[in-house]
Amino acid sequence: xxxxxxxxxxxxFFALALLYPxxxxxxxxxxxxxxxAVANPTLSSIRVSLLWTGAAMLIVLLVGTxxxxxxxxxxAKERLWWQSxxxxxxxxxxxxxxxLLSMAFGPAGWIGRWLDQVGIRLSNNAAAFVLTQVYVSIGxxxxxxxxxxxxxxxxxxxxxxxxxxxxxxxxxxxxxxxxRLGLAVAFSIAWVRALGEFGAVVVTAYYPSGMPVQLWVxxxxxGLPAVMPLLLVFLVTALPLxxxxxxxxxxxxxx
Amino acid sequence: MLDAQIxxxxxxxxxxxxxxxxxxxxxxxxxxxxxxxxxxxxCIAGIEQPDRGDIRFNGVQLFPPPLPLHLRPVGYLTQExxxxxxxxxxxxxxxxxxxxxxxxxxxxxxxxxxxxxLEDVWNAPAARISGGQARRVALARMLARRPxxxxxxxxxxxxxxxxxxxxxxGLLAWKxxxxxxxxxxxxxxxxLERLSSHVAVLEQGRVIQQGEWEQVRAAPATDLLRKLxxxx
Numbered sequence: 001x002x003x004x005x006x007x008x009x010x011x012x013f014f015a016l017a018l019l020y021p022x023x024x025x026x027x028x029x030x031x032x033x034x035x036x037a038v039a040n041p042t043l044s045s046i047r048v049s050l051l052w053t054g055a056a057m058l059i060v061l062l063v064g065t066x067x068x069x070x071x072x073x074x075x076a077k078e079r080l081w082w083q084s085x086x087x088x089x090x091x092x093x094x095x096x097x098x099x100l101l102s103m104a105f106g107p108a109g110w111i112g113r114w115l116d117q118v119g120i121r122l123s124n125n126a127a128a129f130v131l132t133q134v135y136v137s138i139g140x141x142x143x144x145x146x147x148x149x150x151x152x153x154x155x156x157x158x159x160x161x162x163x164x165x166x167x168x169x170x171x172x173x174x175x176x177x178x179x180r181l182g183l184a185v186a187f188s189i190a191w192v193r194a195l196g197e198f199g200a201v202v203v204t205a206y207y208p209s210g211m212p213v214q215l216w217v218x219x220x221x222x223g224l225p226a227v228m229p230l231l232l233v234f235l236v237t238a239l240p241l242x243x244x245x246x247x248x249x250x251x252x253x254x255x
Numbered sequence: 256m257l258d259a260q261i262x263x264x265x266x267x268x269x270x271x272x273x274x275x276x277x278x279x280x281x282x283x284x285x286x287x288x289x290x291x292x293x294x295x296x297x298c299i300a301g302i303e304q305p306d307r308g309d310i311r312f313n314g315v316q317l318f319p320p321p322l323p324l325h326l327r328p329v330g331y332l333t334q335e336x337x338x339x340x341x342x343x344x345x346x347x348x349x350x351x352x353x354x355x356x357x358x359x360x361x362x363x364x365x366x367x368x369x370x371x372x373l374e375d376v377w378n379a380p381a382a383r384i385s386g387g388q389a390r391r392v393a394l395a396r397m398l399a400r401r402p403x404x405x406x407x408x409x410x411x412x413x414x415x416x417x418x419x420x421x422x423x424x425g426l427l428a429w430k431x432x433x434x435x436x437x438x439x440x441x442x443x444x445x446x447l448e449r450l451s452s453h454v455a456v457l458e459q460g461r462v463i464q465q466g467e468w469e470q471v472r473a474a475p476a477t478d479l480l481r482k483l484x485x486x487x
Contacts, residue, residue, distance in 0.1 A: 155333065156337050159337045161323070161324035162301070162324050162325070163351030163396070163400065164351050165325055165350075166323075
């Protein structure tokens with residue numbers, strides 16, 4: 001029998017290396033700065049991020065779930081088409097996506113021109129912030145949700161229907177409970193993706209600044225001591241949801 | 256009464272059958288693997304759609320147009336039990352009842368539970384019971400709604416003889432009590448014979464012989480059927 005301690009030491013070393021960047025939180029950067037010039041915009045950025053990312057996630061959930069159900073139940077060829085479009089949306093580099101969004105929804109774009117005429121501007125405001133968050137995260141949610149719904153044997157849903165349940169009740173009583181952990185993982189990945197988005201948001205919605213943009217502003221304007229409090233809040237708000245969702249998803253379902 | 260004309264083209268087979276069963280009657284669908292028996296059942300259940308045809312049951316048009324699954328008066332037991340793994344056995348069985356079971360429904364469910372020997376697993380998660388138990392739970396779930404049309408696709412595959420004997424006796428008793436029409440697919444003639452005195456033999460998607468079992472056994476229409484009926 002091969003000694004188990006050699007690979008175990010290797011994986012411990014790898015895990016330590018992976019977690020090593022977190023030790024940065026304990027670096028000596030001098031006393032953390034939390035005066036009015038830092039505190040007010042920092043608190044505002046936390047409010048903006050949580051509120052408007054929450055709104056974006058609601059849209060992602062309401063739009064993405066029915067799309068995922070449709071794609072998961074589509075024939076293999078059709079499913080491949082839709083998935084390739086979704087993958088394209090998540091492969092776009094964030095900065096490029098931000099530039100494209102500002103052009104498409106700005107006065108020069110088709111929809112942007114029309115919105116401009118009715119007095120709606122999608123630049124440097126909450127609507128632009130939410131729109132960008134939706135674009136950067138919805139592909140992640142839908143792809144995860146497709147996998148979650150796709151793992152349910154279609155015959156289970158058909159049996160539920162044959163037992164007298166209309167489609168919405170089949171979804172609520174069979175599809176959703178069986179897909180819920182996969183959906184939670186997909187949702188949390190979308191959440192962390194949207195909350196941490198910098199490249200696209202910095203182009204479309206520099207104001208109102210969310211946490212990532214404010215981190216950048218604090219770093220540029222005041223240096224590391226002004227970054228640390230927000231960095232801590234950022235990690236505390238972004239990490240627990242996906243972390244717990246992943247841990248739950250690792251449990252054997254229904255065991 | 257069930258009147259089903261089904262035409263369905265598959266890659267390797269064209270199915271063209273016409274079945275008629277009187278209220279309270281039963282029919283065994285017999286034939287070799289790949290003859291199209293399960294597809295016929297699946298078309299009547301509504302899981303698959305025929306390319307053309309006409310399926311009517313007690314005045315209700317099942318096809319065309321395809322009646323949505325939840326409106327079909329059909330109980331369909333497939334080869335796999337397809338239990339809802341996130342629910343307990345009792346919740347699986349009561350799944351087709353619209354609301355909380357009434358006292359009389361509770362009595363009916365208790366009767367099913369006792370007859371199918373499910374008392375020990377009544378509150379167990381469906382994902383944790385054995386294959387034989389799952390099969391019995393699926394049967395109880397289907398019967399709990401008292402469907403007027405019961406479709407059974409190899410309902411006893413992989414079960415031990417004693418259990419099969421008990422389930423057949425149970426099914427026949429419930430059929431007498433509830434008066435449902437029953438169609439059973441199986442490739443074991445002795446099982447079909449116990450469940451239904453009438454048989455329709457399918458070969459290459461077509462009914463090649465239909466009638467009482469004695470008639471079919473006495474004069475099988477094809478060599479293949481003769482071989483299928485011959486003892487091992």
